[in-house]
Amino acid sequence: MASQSLHFLTPVNPSRSLSSSPFLRPSLLPVRLRLFRSSAAAHTPPPDLNPSPVPVILSSTNGIGGVSIAAAASAIDVDAVTEAELKENGFRSTRRTKLVCTIGPATCEAEQIEALAVGGMNVARVNMCHGTHDWHRRVIRQVRRLNEEKGFAVAVMMDTEGSEIHMGDLGGFASAKTEDGEVWTFSVRALKAPLPERTINVNYDGFAEDVRVGDELLVDGGMVRFEVIEKLGPDVRCRCTDPGLLLPRANITFWRDGSLVRERNAMLPTISSKDWLDIDFGIAEGVDFIAVSFVKSAEVINHLKSYIAARCRDREISVVAKIESIDSLKNLEEIVLASDGAMVARGDLGAQIPLEQVPSVQHTVVKICRQLNRPVIVASQLLESMIEYPTPTRAEVADVSEAVRQRADALMLSGESAMGQFPDKALTVLRSVSLRIERWWREEKRYEAMELPDVASSFSDKISEEICNSAAKMANNLGVDAVFVYTKTGQMASLLSRCRPDCPIFAFTTSTSLRRRLNLQWGLIPFRLSFSDDMETNLNKTFSLLKQRGMIQSGDLVIALSDMLQSIQVINVP
Numbered sequence: 197m198a199s200q201s202l203h204f205l206t207p208v209n210p211s212r213s214l215s216s217s218p219f220l221r222p223s224l225l226p227v228r229l230r231l232f233r234s235s236a237a238a239h240t241p242p243p244d245l246n247p248s249p250v251p252v253i254l255s256s257t258n259g260i261g262g263v264s265i266a267a268a269a270s271a272i273d274v275d276a277v278t279e280a281e282l283k284e285n286g287f288r289s290t291r292r293t294k295l296v297c298t299i300g301p302a303t304c305e306a307e308q309i310e311a312l313a314v315g316g317m318n319v320a321r322v323n324m325c326h327g328t329h330d331w332h333r334r335v336i337r338q339v340r341r342l343n344e345e346k347g348f349a350v351a352v353m354m355d356t357e358g359s360e361i362h363m364g365d366l367g368g369f370a371s372a373k374t375e376d377g378e379v380w381t382f383s384v385r386a387l388k389a390p391l392p393e394r395t396i397n398v399n400y401d402g403f404a405e406d407v408r409v410g411d412e413l414l415v416d417g418g419m420v421r422f423e424v425i426e427k428l429g430p431d432v433r434c435r436c437t438d439p440g441l442l443l444p445r446a447n448i449t450f451w452r453d454g455s456l457v458r459e460r461n462a463m464l465p466t467i468s469s470k471d472w473l474d475i476d477f478g479i480a481e482g483v484d485f486i487a488v489s490f491v492k493s494a495e496v497i498n499h500l501k502s503y504i505a506a507r508c509r510d511r512e513i514s515v516v517a518k519i520e521s522i523d524s525l526k527n528l529e530e531i532v533l534a535s536d537g538a539m540v541a542r543g544d545l546g547a548q549i550p551l552e553q554v555p556s557v558q559h560t561v562v563k564i565c566r567q568l569n570r571p572v573i574v575a576s577q578l579l580e581s582m583i584e585y586p587t588p589t590r591a592e593v594a595d596v597s598e599a600v601r602q603r604a605d606a607l608m609l610s611g612e613s614a615m616g617q618f619p620d621k622a623l624t625v626l627r628s629v630s631l632r633i634e635r636w637w638r639e640e641k642r643y644e645a646m647e648l649p650d651v652a653s654s655f656s657d658k659i660s661e662e663i664c665n666s667a668a669k670m671a672n673n674l675g676v677d678a679v680f681v682y683t684k685t686g687q688m689a690s691l692l693s694r695c696r697p698d699c700p701i702f703a704f705t706t707s708t709s710l711r712r713r714l715n716l717q718w719g720l721i722p723f724r725l726s727f728s729d730d731m732e733t734n735l736n737k738t739f740s741l742l743k744q745r746g747m748i749q750s751g752d753l754v755i756a757l758s759d760m761l762q763s764i765q766v767i768n769v770p
């Protein structure tokens with residue numbers, strides 16, 4: 197095998213100072229570098245306009261656990277859709293931006309979830325604001341079955357309700373239309389369906405005491421607005437000033453003299469007693485991510501992480517902080533650092549800060565997450581009009597493009613996939629716009645010179661970080677086809693992803709759970725594979741498995757990294 201390698205031997209003593217230089221061992225193997233790619237893949241037209249490929253059904257002998265090493269050693273697990281895309285369009289054209297879909301009444305059946313997986317869904321989100329545990333359990337198990345039977349690696353994200361103020365259900369109606377000037381009653385009484393006409397339940401007992409006549413009431417982040425005109429005991433009468441559609445359990449905020457009233461909100465816990473029950477449910481069902489709504493500080497994230505660590509082996513659930521409140525913006529860096537990822541939850545964010553500030557906040561959160569090496573999801577209203585219509589507005593396409601151009605790790609559909617009429621079409625728009633903008637960005641060589649500060653906390657981590665920074669640079673300069681990273685913890689894969697290299701990153705991990713979680717990160721193509729500390733053996737095995745499947749070819753140029761050896765090799769696939 198022609199390769200050129202560089203190994204960094206990690207010092208045994210972790211206290212060793214950062215300034216001492218590591219020991220370098222150049223490879224004695226002959227070098228044959230192919231500097232220019234000649235593979236047909238580079239000339240294949242981009243897949244943006246093509247329909248999604250049909251997944252190849254894989255026999256997964258090792259995805260379920262409890263299978264002998266000997267059986268597992270011979271196989272490799274890769275996402276069926278990615279495999280088909282790679283074969284059809286080559287390395288360069290794989291999508292780097294990951295896609296999250298909220299599962300709801302429009303998408304909860306097995307065939308509907310499968311259609312989303314085929315369409316490129318990387319993460320399925322369930323929102324605990326809605327539905328019962330039985331409903332969520334069915335969805336989660338369907339996703340898992342799909343992964344096991346059809347070779348997908350769709351991760352599951354559970355999103356907590358949080359204890360902010362919201363409306364109740366609409367007495368069984370999916371939505372209710374409000375007209376300009378109509379008077380509606382918001383009541384803290386425990387009203388049972390059928391609700392009196394133009395009456396809405398509010399979940400927070402202090403609501404009728406807290407609001408004042410003249411306050412402005414924003415429902416669902418301002419999609420519908422009311423003015424408080426009268427208080428009658430538990431009932432608050434409001435006149436509609438901006439008409440629209442009320443959806444069940446929509447969030448409510450109220451504003452006075454142009455500012456958000458949030459004294460009481462600040463007293464409410466971030467994780468309510470109901471949220472803890474939902475979290476126990478999520479742990480029991482083995483979700484991959486828990487997204488925490490209305491995070492105010494890093495403490496709550498640390499608290500949840502230690503709760504999870506005490507309850508699950510190897511802490512296999514990642515915690516995502518939703519940035520959607522003024523408090524989360526005040527403590528942004530420490531919240532992001534405490535979390536395993538963040539979400540720019542623009543829906544509620546837009547109700548807490550003036551709308552015109554949302555784009556710059558999005559930009560800041562995306563940047564900080566990348567700098568601190570945490571995956572970031574841009575969420576809410578990306579394709580809102582597609583809830584009702586089969587094509588997006590031009591403005592929506594521009595919004596999606598901007599998030600892709602900012603190199604966010606992932607984009608999220610909410611109502612578009614949960615209760616819209618065109619979930620698959622909305623996903624297709626996200627996929628094709630992502631592919632097109634990513635390609636444009638590469639062709640124009642517009643890599644932003646984003647400064648990536650050190651994130652390492654030990655010398656060994658520092659070496660990994662330097663290796664990844666160098667490998668990404670080498671990958672771009674040499675025009676390699678892919679970077680391979682063998683990772684036990686996922687750390688080196690995410691450090692590589694942080695560099696946003698031009699080529700895709702094949703991340704090999706021994707764990708199915710880590711493989712699913714890596715599926716949220718920009719540019720990572722996660723594989724499950726049993727491997728050892730011997731890179732030569734790992735590479736030979738990977739090359740032969742991937743060649744057998746037609747995913748790589750002889751002559752492809754790859755850079756291979758390992759976090760066990762902390763090594764870099766540049767290799768032509770034999």
Ligand SMILES: Nc1ncnc2c1ncn2[C@@H]1O[C@H](COP(=O)(O)OP(=O)(O)O)[C@@H](O)[C@H]1O
Pocket residue numbers: 298299300301323325326327331443444445446447543610611612614615
């Ligand atoms: N599990 C569910 N059951 C019923 N309806 C749901 C469910 N999940 C989502 N929805 C519907 O999809 C809409 C959009 O989803 P999402 O943005 O996650 O929630 P919200 O609007 O409450 O923030 C919700 O308002 C709700 O009408």
Ligand SMILES: C=C(OP(=O)(O)O)C(=O)O
Pocket residue numbers: 323325355447489520540541542543544545575576610
């Ligand atoms: C994603 C969001 O949270 P949720 O849909 O749970 O309100 C949001 O507010 O943008």
Ligand SMILES: [K+]
Pocket residue numbers: 323324325355356357358489
């Ligand atoms: K939520």
Ligand SMILES: [Mg+2]
Pocket residue numbers: 489520541543544545
């Ligand atoms: Mg929200």
